[in-house]
Amino acid sequence: MSTELKDRLARRVRELRYSVIREMMQRAAETPDVVSLSIGEPDFITPAAVTRAALADALQGHTHYTASQGDPELRAAISADIKAHQGLSVPAERVLVTHGGMGGLTAALRTLLEEGDEVLLPEPHFPDYLAHIAFAGGRPVHVPTRFTDGFVPRPEAIAAAVTGRSKVLILNSPCNPTGAVIPGAVLDEIARVAVAADLFVISDEVYDRLIYDVPFESIVTRPGMAERTVVIKSFSKSCAMTGWRVGYAFGPGYLMEQMLKVVNYSTSCASSVGQRAALAALRADPAPFAAMAEAFKERVDYLYARLSAMPGVRVSRPRGAFYIFPDFSAFGRDSRALAFELVDKARVATVPGYAFGPSGESCLRLAATVDITRLATAMDRVAAFLASRQA
Numbered sequence: 001m002s003t004e005l006k007d008r009l010a011r012r013v014r015e016l017r018y019s020v021i022r023e024m025m026q027r028a029a030e031t032p033d034v035v036s037l038s039i040g041e042p043d044f045i046t047p048a049a050v051t052r053a054a055l056a057d058a059l060q061g062h063t064h065y066t067a068s069q070g071d072p073e074l075r076a077a078i079s080a081d082i083k084a085h086q087g088l089s090v091p092a093e094r095v096l097v098t099h100g101g102m103g104g105l106t107a108a109l110r111t112l113l114e115e116g117d118e119v120l121l122p123e124p125h126f127p128d129y130l131a132h133i134a135f136a137g138g139r140p141v142h143v144p145t146r147f148t149d150g151f152v153p154r155p156e157a158i159a160a161a162v163t164g165r166s167k168v169l170i171l172n173s174p175c176n177p178t179g180a181v182i183p184g185a186v187l188d189e190i191a192r193v194a195v196a197a198d199l200f201v202i203s204d205e206v207y208d209r210l211i212y213d214v215p216f217e218s219i220v221t222r223p224g225m226a227e228r229t230v231v232i233k234s235f236s237k238s239c240a241m242t243g244w245r246v247g248y249a250f251g252p253g254y255l256m257e258q259m260l261k262v263v264n265y266s267t268s269c270a271s272s273v274g275q276r277a278a279l280a281a282l283r284a285d286p287a288p289f290a291a292m293a294e295a296f297k298e299r300v301d302y303l304y305a306r307l308s309a310m311p312g313v314r315v316s317r318p319r320g321a322f323y324i325f326p327d328f329s330a331f332g333r334d335s336r337a338l339a340f341e342l343v344d345k346a347r348v349a350t351v352p353g354y355a356f357g358p359s360g361e362s363c364l365r366l367a368a369t370v371d372i373t374r375l376a377t378a379m380d381r382v383a384a385f386l387a388s389r390q391a
């Protein structure tokens, strides 16, 4: 193939890097007897009642395109669920069903950004935001967070990063990769910054139901925010439904109307069978979902206890999601080298912190997506590896 053809592919795609997470997953797959803590999805399978209901609906003919906004029954059920869980009145007309949380993120950013607009991105952050921002022609502006603040974004740091081109702020609470949950008082202040700087906010709440010992609060409830906030939710994590590809977004009517065009022209609609599964999940006995959330909490607590006891490891207690983001700066600052050494020598796969932004450089992300027995094996291996490193 001539280089000229290759070089004429879209720059904004060529310039994206394949994710380090994918690279680590490949390395893990090639490593015998590895414990992989690199995968950001529940190890549980979708509760059988949900799958059965979705398949029965498929047999009844739910195999066609749905409305682009989503299956009307699902949107009504989502509206009721938002009321029940967050006490918010969001009519079904302002709910847009999407192809996972990913569909919501891409539609929101494409609707909000003009070429060159800046997106304020507290980091460490979910790396895929960079691609969504690039596809929409925007520019990411990192806002560092600190280990000593439990990686909670600081309102004053957000304010300091605002320029004349700032358009959007992305918040992710609970956070992938740090497990940080933004406390209500901090959300109050961030909301004041967003209003003063006239920013839109994308509030990525895909881990909202995986929350440990703290209340979940959303910025959308703060004064002046409902009119400028798009909330992104997903069935993937809390319902163990990553493969069904269903999430949703809600926000002000004027914005959802435009976002609908992006969903319509990019995906037509979310998968019809996936949407029936999501409806079944909302109607199902919540006990299996609560049990999964409880298992994640137990695992995260276990990782926190084990890592805290390892000399030289600093760790901040996750308040949500299923990740932990310990700092290994006592062993050097190169997280990539450390992660590869760990998988090659100790057979534990993690994700190097630099993948999530500069503030993660000396950290590793561990996902609590294997059972406690495997986690114990992983922690024994990490402890032995670090002890040999120190000796």
Ligand code: PMP
Binding pocket: 040, 099, 100, 101, 102, 103, 126, 172, 175, 176, 204, 206, 233, 234, 235, 236, 242, 246, 247
């Ligand atoms: N936001 C965050 C922070 C995530 O970690 C993920 C998945 N890893 C998503 C959004 C998208 O998930 P999905 O499309 O499966 O809903």
